Amino acid sequence: MPQEGIAQVVRDLPKFEDENLVVGTEGFSDAGAYRLRDDLLIVQSLDFFPPLVDDPFLFGQIAAANSLSDIYAMGAAPTTVMNIVGFPDDKLELSILSDILRGGADRVLEAGAVVVGGHTVRDVEIKFGLSVTGTVHPDKLFTNQGAKPGDKVILTKAIGTGFVTTAFKMNRCSESTLKTATDSMRTLNKVASEACSEVGVNAVTDITGFGLAGHANEMAQSSGVTINLELSQIPILEGAKELAIQGNKTRASATNRGFAAAQTDIAPNADVLLVEFAFDAQTSGGLLISVSPEKADDLLAKIHDGGITVAAIVGEVTEQASKSLNLT
Numbered sequence: 001m002p003q004e005g006i007a008q009v010v011r012d013l014p015k016f017e018d019e020n021l022v023v024g025t026e027g028f029s030d031a032g033a034y035r036l037r038d039d040l041l042i043v044q045s046l047d048f049f050p051p052l053v054d055d056p057f058l059f060g061q062i063a064a065a066n067s068l069s070d071i072y073a074m075g076a077a078p079t080t081v082m083n084i085v086g087f088p089d090d091k092l093e094l095s096i097l098s099d100i101l102r103g104g105a106d107r108v109l110e111a112g113a114v115v116v117g118g119h120t121v122r123d124v125e126i127k128f129g130l131s132v133t134g135t136v137h138p139d140k141l142f143t144n145q146g147a148k149p150g151d152k153v154i155l156t157k158a159i160g161t162g163f164v165t166t167a168f169k170m171n172r173c174s175e176s177t178l179k180t181a182t183d184s185m186r187t188l189n190k191v192a193s194e195a196c197s198e199v200g201v202n203a204v205t206d207i208t209g210f211g212l213a214g215h216a217n218e219m220a221q222s223s224g225v226t227i228n229l230e231l232s233q234i235p236i237l238e239g240a241k242e243l244a245i246q247g248n249k250t251r252a253s254a255t256n257r258g259f260a261a262a263q264t265d266i267a268p269n270a271d272v273l274l275v276e277f278a279f280d281a282q283t284s285g286g287l288l289i290s291v292s293p294e295k296a297d298d299l300l301a302k303i304h305d306g307g308i309t310v311a312a313i314v315g316e317v318t319e320q321a322s323k324s325l326n327l328t
Contacts (some may be wrong), residue, residue: 022141023074028218029143030073030205033136041136045070048084048129052165052283053182056096060103060128061186066208066284067130068111072193073206073287075142076134078111083118086127100128111188140197144205144215147223147290151202151317154296156192156303157184157286158310159212159277160240167248177239184237185284191306192287199299202292207285211256213278213325215288217263220317220324223290228326229315231274244276252281265323278327290317 016024022041023033031045047067051059064081071078083104087097097120108115113132147153164181167173189206196204203223205215212234220227257279266275286308291299296313303311 022138023143028222030070033074033141035138039137041076041138041141043071043074043076043134043136043141044132046084046129046131048127050125050127053168053178056099057103058182058186060100061107062182062284063128064104064107064130065186065188067132068107069189069206069208069284071132071134072189073142073204074134074136075140075193075197075204076136078108078113078132078134080116080133081108081113082116082131084127084129084131085118085120086123086125087120088124088126089122092126100126104128104130107186107188111190142196142201142204143222144203144219145222147203147219147225147227147317148292149225149317149319150293151290152293152296152313153227153229153315153317154289154291154300154303154311155207155212155234155286155314156189156289156308156311157187157207158235158237159207159280159282159285160237160244161185161283161285162250162253162280163240163243163248164237165283166250167243167246170248172246172248173243174239177237177243180238181240189287191308192289192303192311195299195302195306196287196289199291199295199302201289201295201299203290205288207282207288209252209281209283211253211279211281212288213260213264213327214256217260217325219288219290221263224320226318226321226324226326227315228318228328229278230328231271231278233312233314234274234277235310235312236277241273244273249276250281253279256281260325263324265326267326267328270327275327286311
């Protein structure tokens with residue numbers, strides 16, 4: 001659902017008052033956080049969607065990595081997981097569902113969490129995802145609300161998955177380009193999250209359906225700052241530029257741009273193609289991190305050492321200006 005639709009619905013919901021509710025539905029947080037003890041928070045999130053690829057095991061991996069990402073974006077360690085499934089068992093073999101669940105379990109195992117159950121309904125199309133609960137010490141909790149002027153902004157995965165998956169559905173995507181994208185989407189944000197916890201950062205969010213510009217805007221507005229992104233420094237998936245030039249946009253690209261336009265300043269000389277990437281809807285994207293300049297190089301080195309070599313400094317934070325986001 002577009003950002004404006006979600007915002008409208010959430011705005012009309014009842015407000016929950018609880019002294020132990022640390023992060024609720026207000027704002028643009030990636031997950032909810034609730035205090036169990038003075039030294040322990042649980043962090044909860046849920047996500048699911050239809051297949052982006054034909055391979056059911058790979059789809060399970062991608063959907064699970066995407067669901068786990070919200071927990072990593074809050075600095076928590078995933079602990080328990082429940083599967084959420086819609087499946088047309090009257091039309092498809094149950095072996096397909098088995099492969100999807102095995103793919104999800106593969107990512108859950110890598111995360112160090114456990115599957116404790118789930119729920120399945122008959123649906124007209126396949127849908128899969130996870131409800132995830134994680135734990136974190138209150139002092140280690142990340143939100144997207146603490147970016148500070150002077151911070152460096154780091155992005156940990158290349159973008160362009162929307163262009164790739166759209167092209168794949170239209171039989172316009174090469175196998176090598178698809179593999180590059182799916183390898184990225186099934187990669188957990190565990191390494192980056194743990195590096196953030198070790199170094200100490202000011203704000204974190206993960207890049208998903210609202211695109212890089214949408215989530216950067218959320219971080220900037222929540223923090224009361226302006227984020228400046230250098231388009232030339234943003235990592236792009238190999239082969240995705242050619243697919244973007246061919247016009248393989250997701251339906252969400254236009255809505256992402258429309259929602260963020262009022263709060264985004266695009267430089268007159270900005271690369272038009274790279275601007276399109278900023279609004280491209282992502283699946284299981286990387287973490288967007290705001291970190292003090294003194295810690296930025298150390299954090300980036302730790303992420304690189306963990307095997308996430310595409311991570312890069314893509315911008316900086318400044319005092320709040322007339323727009324929340326600048327694309328240059």
